[in-house]
Amino acid sequence: MSTQTQPVRQKSPGDWLTSGPLRFLVSIGVPVIAFLFLRWSFVLLRDQEANRILVAFIALTIGVFGVWILYLLTYYLTEQLPERLGERVRPFVFVGPAMVILFIFLLYPIGHTFYLSLMNADSEEFIGLKNYRTIFTDEQMLITLRNNGLWLISVPLFSVSFGLIVAVLVDRIGRWESTAKAFIFLPMAISAVGAGVVWKFMYFVRAEGEIQIGFLNAIITKIGGSPTNFLETIPLNNLALIIIMTWMVTGYCMVVISAGIKNVSTEVLEAARMDGANELQVFFRIIVPIIRPTLITVGTTVLIWVLKVFDIVYVMTNGRRDTQVVANQMYTELFRGGSVGLGSALAILLLVAVSPFIVSNVRELRRRRA
Amino acid sequence: MASVSYRNVWKRWGDVVAVHDLNIDIPDGEFLVFVGPSGCGKSTSLRMLAGLEEISDGEILIGDRVVNNVAPKDRDIAMVFQSYALYPHMTVYDNMAFGLRLRRTPKQVIDERVRETAASLGIEQLLDRRPRQLSGGQRQRVAVGRAIVREPAVFLLDEPLSNLDAKLRVEARTFISKLHQRLGTTFIYVTHDQVEAMTMGQRIAVLNAGKLMQIDTPTNLYDHPGNVFVAGFIGSPSMNFFDNSTLFEEGGKMIVDTGYFRVEVQKERHELYRPHLGKKVVFGIRPDNIAHSQFVPPGIIPAPVEANVDVVEEMGHEKILYLEEGGKTFLARVDPRSDVRVGQRTQVIFNMAVMHLFDAETEQALQ
Numbered sequence A: 001m002s003t004q005t006q007p008v009r010q011k012s013p014g015d016w017l018t019s020g021p022l023r024f025l026v027s028i029g030v031p032v033i034a035f036l037f038l039r040w041s042f043v044l045l046r047d048q049e050a051n052r053i054l055v056a057f058i059a060l061t062i063g064v065f066g067v068w069i070l071y072l073l074t075y076y077l078t079e080q081l082p083e084r085l086g087e088r089v090r091p092f093v094f095v096g097p098a099m100v101i102l103f104i105f106l107l108y109p110i111g112h113t114f115y116l117s118l119m120n121a122d123s124e125e126f127i128g129l130k131n132y133r134t135i136f137t138d139e140q141m142l143i144t145l146r147n148n149g150l151w152l153i154s155v156p157l158f159s160v161s162f163g164l165i166v167a168v169l170v171d172r173i174g175r176w177e178s179t180a181k182a183f184i185f186l187p188m189a190i191s192a193v194g195a196g197v198v199w200k201f202m203y204f205v206r207a208e209g210e211i212q213i214g215f216l217n218a219i220i221t222k223i224g225g226s227p228t229n230f231l232e233t234i235p236l237n238n239l240a241l242i243i244i245m246t247w248m249v250t251g252y253c254m255v256v257i258s259a260g261i262k263n264v265s266t267e268v269l270e271a272a273r274m275d276g277a278n279e280l281q282v283f284f285r286i287i288v289p290i291i292r293p294t295l296i297t298v299g300t301t302v303l304i305w306v307l308k309v310f311d312i313v314y315v316m317t318n319g320r321r322d323t324q325v326v327a328n329q330m331y332t333e334l335f336r337g338g339s340v341g342l343g344s345a346l347a348i349l350l351l352v353a354v355s356p357f358i359v360s361n362v363r364e365l366r367r368r369r370a
Numbered sequence B: 001m002a003s004v005s006y007r008n009v010w011k012r013w014g015d016v017v018a019v020h021d022l023n024i025d026i027p028d029g030e031f032l033v034f035v036g037p038s039g040c041g042k043s044t045s046l047r048m049l050a051g052l053e054e055i056s057d058g059e060i061l062i063g064d065r066v067v068n069n070v071a072p073k074d075r076d077i078a079m080v081f082q083s084y085a086l087y088p089h090m091t092v093y094d095n096m097a098f099g100l101r102l103r104r105t106p107k108q109v110i111d112e113r114v115r116e117t118a119a120s121l122g123i124e125q126l127l128d129r130r131p132r133q134l135s136g137g138q139r140q141r142v143a144v145g146r147a148i149v150r151e152p153a154v155f156l157l158d159e160p161l162s163n164l165d166a167k168l169r170v171e172a173r174t175f176i177s178k179l180h181q182r183l184g185t186t187f188i189y190v191t192h193d194q195v196e197a198m199t200m201g202q203r204i205a206v207l208n209a210g211k212l213m214q215i216d217t218p219t220n221l222y223d224h225p226g227n228v229f230v231a232g233f234i235g236s237p238s239m240n241f242f243d244n245s246t247l248f249e250e251g252g253k254m255i256v257d258t259g260y261f262r263v264e265v266q267k268e269r270h271e272l273y274r275p276h277l278g279k280k281v282v283f284g285i286r287p288d289n290i291a292h293s294q295f296v297p298p299g300i301i302p303a304p305v306e307a308n309v310d311v312v313e314e315m316g317h318e319k320i321l322y323l324e325e326g327g328k329t330f331l332a333r334v335d336p337r338s339d340v341r342v343g344q345r346t347q348v349i350f351n352m353a354v355m356h357l358f359d360a361e362t363e364q365a366l367q
Helices: A002-011 A020-046 A052-080 A083-117 A130-137 A139-170 A174-189 A192-203 A215-222 A236-262 A266-274 A279-290 A292-307 A311-316 A326-335 A340-369 B042-050 B092-102 B107-121 B136-148 B166-183 B194-200 B218-223 B228-233 B267-276
Strands: B004-013 B016-026 B031-035 B057-062 B077-080 B154-158 B186-191 B203-208 B211-216 B240-250 B253-257 B262-265 B280-285 B290-292 B302-314 B319-325 B328-334 B345-351 B356-359
Touching: A020 A052, A052 A083, A083 A340, A130 A139, A130 A340, A139 A174, A139 A236, A139 A279, A139 A292, A139 A326, A174 A236, A192 A215, A192 A236, A192 A311, A236 A292, A236 A311, A266 A279, A266 B077, A279 A292, A292 A340, A311 A326, A326 A340, B004 B042, B016 B042, B016 B211, B031 B042, B031 B194, B042 B057, B042 B077, B042 B154, B042 B186, B042 B203, B077 B136, B092 B107, B092 B136, B107 B136, B136 B166, B166 B186, B166 B194, B186 B194, B194 B218, B203 B218, B203 B228, B211 B218, B211 B228, B228 B240, B228 B280, B228 B356, B240 B267, B240 B328, B253 B267, B262 B267, B262 B302, B267 B356, B319 B345
Parallel strands: B031 B186, B031 B203, B077 B154, B154 B186, B290 B328
Antiparallel strands: B004 B016, B004 B057, B203 B211, B240 B253, B240 B280, B253 B262, B280 B356, B290 B345, B302 B319, B302 B345, B319 B328
């Protein structure tokens, strides 16, 4: 493999190849060889009988070097073009593949999903905006939308507030700061399903009179209360789920906000203290306004995550008892034999809802880099 | 307005002593400068007065109130920081009004005071701008404005000019001096730049390694440095020192032998120096007090010394000579018309009326 790449790498600048015929031969020959090699490797990879280790090795090398070879090759070909034309084509050689991949795996599916959202349950009949009408009129769907609204407001609010408070507090505990931060950030490293398992035990309930093994119910019964079924009691169950997500993302908020707070000059804080501000005033009138852009970015990022929330609900209640959210509903419709049309419409709805926040985040990122 | 006193003030960071038994009385309305190399404790001393740093030991008084346990906001002081520390999210107006608003000053009074102060500083056209839209010099003025608008009893400045370029710095120097004359408030100013200290301070406190080396008027510090450190720190180029000098008497004359050359001590100082005869001393003389033999100023007590010319720096209004004798280099600031060339052996004239002798052990001036 590496012997194959060697000549390509040397020839790609093309400057020592000044003689015409040789140049012509190479410009035909190298692509042909590369093509033949890639074709051979493709055939080999499909071969069920071939040596597993060899196949894995070839797959790896092609994954890494194949892309590299393709780039070098196309670059080499643009070098052969007349200078002005080559200059114009060259950017597309590098951006082109990315654009193609983006189109195949992103734009086309979006378009197709939109198309499906205008069709009926088994995608055979065009029904216009009827699926969308269902989303905004059906009683069950309205609960789903309401829940998403609830999530959208609570999770960013809770997680950014807690993150901010914790960030300010850990800033003052000195040498234990990084340890404390690591612990608070830890839930972020757990998958939502893992978090679900953790919180299943937090919320676990047994019939009254039995020993409660759920953390919360154990406490409640210990102090004389009666056990609560957190996940089945409306509307407590929605809050119970929201707490899980808050628990997961607060660490992220804290870390980002903490970095923002570190950027606030201590002299500015000292100036405010000398100007007569107490610690609360320093916090609300100096720190918070200065890190406001950070707070907004963190908030919108969490917002995007919340819009996509699926796994927590799927694992904990699967939408039972008025806890359904759009992403889980979409999954149910699309893959659990509901309606492909309705599921697609929900997907489009999610996409539309997320887009403005993504745009705002990208803008903010660009503004800060500038 | 208020006086300020440091009484046996110490600052320790664990085992490190940042400020060592500081005692200073600053009368009401004085412009005092803390000066010293970095890490000498000058900023720490100021920050303890501001309440931004705990006082490890001793007392600080503002007026006749001990402020050790008084919060910064209740000390009736204002401070200009090196970075200016303007609130980046507020306009200039809001920056200046912030302190007044926290004190619940009536809106009308705030407006009046902010506009008046801004006008007096020449920044009234900037009131709607934000700090990042201002130049360094403008920011510096806003920082000063924010401090004085509150009419504090004591005004603290922590290296306020070090972020300005050289030309602005000279302007800002006179600006701050004038401000002090106008307000008549106690100013305490921290700098590492002895030129700033000399030009602005009514009195200068020279600190080194956490200790107060000397506190006096600029002229007295220059003319009568109390020790080798102050002698070397104040004045530029700094004083020439000859460390291994000895003092002896010969035929009614008192002689300093530096090991490189000998110079005679003037009669008036014989009594003063007699106890130190035969001891190791440090002989010091400023480059300003070494003239070239071609242009000897009148009224000096001359002592000729021969030396080789190593480097000549032409400054236009003067020449700085780097002279070398027996491996020892010393500087002289001579008349620009002096005819000296590198490599030449030349004769320079020391003015013995203004030479300094220090005890080699204690580094204290022999006085």
